[in-house]
Amino acid sequence: MKNPRAPEALPERAAGYWLLAAAVIVLLPHVVHFPLWLTAVLAILFAWRALVLRRNWPAPNRWLRLGLTLLLAVLVYRQYGTLFGRDAGSALLAVMLALKFFELKRVRDYMLGVFLVYFLIVIGFLYSQALWLVVYLFGVFVLSTATLIRLALPGSRARYTLRLAAVLLLQALPLMLAMHVLFPRIQGALWAMPHDAYAGRSGLSEELRPGSINELSLSEEVAFRAHFAGPTPPTAQRYWRALVLWSTDGKTWTRAGEPRRPAVAGFETDAPALAYSITLEPNAKPWLPALDLPAGLPPGTRSRAGFVFETIRPVVQDRRRFDLVSHTRYRTGALDASERHAALQLPEQVSGRVRALAARWRREARTDAAVVSAALQHFRVENFSDTLQPPLLGDDPVDEFLFDTRSGYCEHYAAAFALLMRSAGIPARIVLGYQGGEFNPAGNYYIVRQWDAHAWAEVWLTGSGWVRVDPTAAIAPERIDYGADGVRRLLARGAVLGRLPVEALRGMLSRDWLERAREQARLSWDAFNTGWHRWVLDYGRDRQRELLARLGIADVTPGMLAGMLVFLLMALLFVYALPGLLRPGTHDPVVRAYLAFCRKLANAGVVRAPTEGALSYAARSAALLPQNAGDIHAISHLYTGLRYGGRASDADRKELKRRVARFRPARRD
Numbered sequence: 001m002k003n004p005r006a007p008e009a010l011p012e013r014a015a016g017y018w019l020l021a022a023a024v025i026v027l028l029p030h031v032v033h034f035p036l037w038l039t040a041v042l043a044i045l046f047a048w049r050a051l052v053l054r055r056n057w058p059a060p061n062r063w064l065r066l067g068l069t070l071l072l073a074v075l076v077y078r079q080y081g082t083l084f085g086r087d088a089g090s091a092l093l094a095v096m097l098a099l100k101f102f103e104l105k106r107v108r109d110y111m112l113g114v115f116l117v118y119f120l121i122v123i124g125f126l127y128s129q130a131l132w133l134v135v136y137l138f139g140v141f142v143l144s145t146a147t148l149i150r151l152a153l154p155g156s157r158a159r160y161t162l163r164l165a166a167v168l169l170l171q172a173l174p175l176m177l178a179m180h181v182l183f184p185r186i187q188g189a190l191w192a193m194p195h196d197a198y199a200g201r202s203g204l205s206e207e208l209r210p211g212s213i214n215e216l217s218l219s220e221e222v223a224f225r226a227h228f229a230g231p232t233p234p235t236a237q238r239y240w241r242a243l244v245l246w247s248t249d250g251k252t253w254t255r256a257g258e259p260r261r262p263a264v265a266g267f268e269t270d271a272p273a274l275a276y277s278i279t280l281e282p283n284a285k286p287w288l289p290a291l292d293l294p295a296g297l298p299p300g301t302r303s304r305a306g307f308v309f310e311t312i313r314p315v316v317q318d319r320r321r322f323d324l325v326s327h328t329r330y331r332t333g334a335l336d337a338s339e340r341h342a343a344l345q346l347p348e349q350v351s352g353r354v355r356a357l358a359a360r361w362r363r364e365a366r367t368d369a370a371v372v373s374a375a376l377q378h379f380r381v382e383n384f385s386d387t388l389q390p391p392l393l394g395d396d397p398v399d400e401f402l403f404d405t406r407s408g409y410c411e412h413y414a415a416a417f418a419l420l421m422r423s424a425g426i427p428a429r430i431v432l433g434y435q436g437g438e439f440n441p442a443g444n445y446y447i448v449r450q451w452d453a454h455a456w457a458e459v460w461l462t463g464s465g466w467v468r469v470d471p472t473a474a475i476a477p478e479r480i481d482y483g484a485d486g487v488r489r490l491l492a493r494g495a496v497l498g499r500l501p502v503e504a505l506r507g508m509l510s511r512d513w514l515e516r517a518r519e520q521a522r523l524s525w526d527a528f529n530t531g532w533h534r535w536v537l538d539y540g541r542d543r544q545r546e547l548l549a550r551l552g553i554a555d556v557t558p559g560m561l562a563g564m565l566v567f568l569l570m571a572l573l574f575v576y577a578l579p580g581l582l583r584p585g586t587h588d589p590v591v592r593a594y595l596a597f598c599r600k601l602a603n604a605g606v607v608r609a610p611t612e613g614a615l616s617y618a619a620r621s622a623a624l625l626p627q628n629a630g631d632i633h634a635i636s637h638l639y640t641g642l643r644y645g646g647r648a649s650d651a652d653r654k655e656l657k658r659r660v661a662r663f664r665p666a667r668r669d
Contacts, residue, residue, distance in 0.1 A: 016053045016104065018147040019113050020046065026120045026140045027094055033127060035079055038091055041072065045098035059102045069099055086126045093120060107151050117144045131532045142166050153645060171576065178568045181547065182561045204287055204432055208245055208253040208411050208455060210397045219450035222281050223434060224289060225530060227445040229275040235436050237328045239456065239468065240289035240448065242433040244306025250347035251397055253415060253430050257345060259305040259338040267293060267465065271329040279321045286310040289433050291326035292468065298322040306429065319533055332465030335427060343427030343460060350423060351399035358423035368426045368461050375420055376474045379413065382406065386476035413471035414455040427460040443527030589653060594639045597660045604665035614640050628665045635659050
């Protein structure tokens, strides 16, 4: 007859507190993404569980738990319209974890709770993979692992379990790094982020209307970073073109009517090429900003009319790097019929005042270039102003801007200028992109943010081709000289753009020591975080080849990678075993004392088996030597506490040594 299985021991209450703390901490970064009602529900459920642990409050019964589960699942579905995806899935898992706490009775229930916390750690990386979050979740992982250790070793001290969990994780890091370097993650749908992983990212739109660029001027989100291999162009030449707009209805400019001929080369230059790389942030848009004017076509991209590139696959998951070459001085070729037609298109309704102004310039000027100069002079002398808060415009925004409000942002000036040029018979188009960028000396690259978004015009002039004309520079040269962030700071301090001397502007832009220190810290962090993305998050086959080439290893085959991994594993095993080889266990005073105890028992006729644990050996020895049972159990429990329970005080060590020295076992008959 088989013995009935012994009931599983209940976990100690401390393990419940540890698991509750791990669950709350792992969910803190998710709170900013959860709706308010869900955060309140989770707080109530966790507080209820804490009171159950601390004050023995009654836990909800089975039927109440079932009802809460169904109700909260329905509420999550109504909130997100689904139970799948990143947002809905993380919300549902958080609810399940909170309700699971009321079912924790046995050790296996607690272990399941720890595994749910591990899963929430992974889900956290679907929202962000920033370095600060990695460090934060590393701490949560240590706490969760310490909870497992606490379940396995009841009564162990907190400091011991936390230290052991951290040591175990640190010991696993070399293997993780080796796997990361030798076997980069597979790119593809299996490892891709959910479709909602980058929801809410902003960027340039493929149309221009009054206020569209101004909306981006409030966003400090990074659009891309640019690293130059050689000389860096001055601020006035750092125009990053992304889209070219050809058609307008008088209110909005779009890419409709775009010529079919993609112009990639087709220009002459007498200036050396500038080589640089662009690292795009994920934004689900295909635009690839390139320094004006790009040459060549990077892999994974295609060209469109107007010397603009776009990615074949939108950058929706990871940062992507592109190597480009551009020329800042150039002369494009002649217009074909489709380009000329698209660049002269006018809306059906153009106000009489706009037509009259363009016609007057046309009569008074002898060349197209003189018409352009007259338009820029008009913007300079007619009391136009640049502002981040332009007034609202009605049904005819260009007419109202030119003759009534005379206050706007870059899109107002570009749209009005292009329409005036077309009305004067000069081919014109609008270019959307970015201008300037902030230099980061800590990483030797430029940071271009969404508030650097800019719109300018291009006109086609005989003998020169397409020529960039930025009307904003005529009104507010500070926008080009000091960047969008500088303009924001100047306006915040009451500056009137275009009307202050350079010395006064520089004085208003100067920072005190605290601002400089804060700026340096911000740029240093960005450089460090960029390196983290480059060598960890964006590490793939190309980056692996680059790294191994720096180490002098080229043409690596899968067999070579497998051999390198085996070699590293053997090296790690040797390193981990080396302390034990150099310092045998008998050098440990606790182990040395216990081995002396075992020798005394062996001399008494009770020899310890090689596979026999300390407590099992104590039980057998006490049964065979009942007259020494008390000392045997006392010494064995003192040893296991010192060796495995985190009790490592000097007093306990001395007590163990004293008891072993006084131990005199009776000889077994």
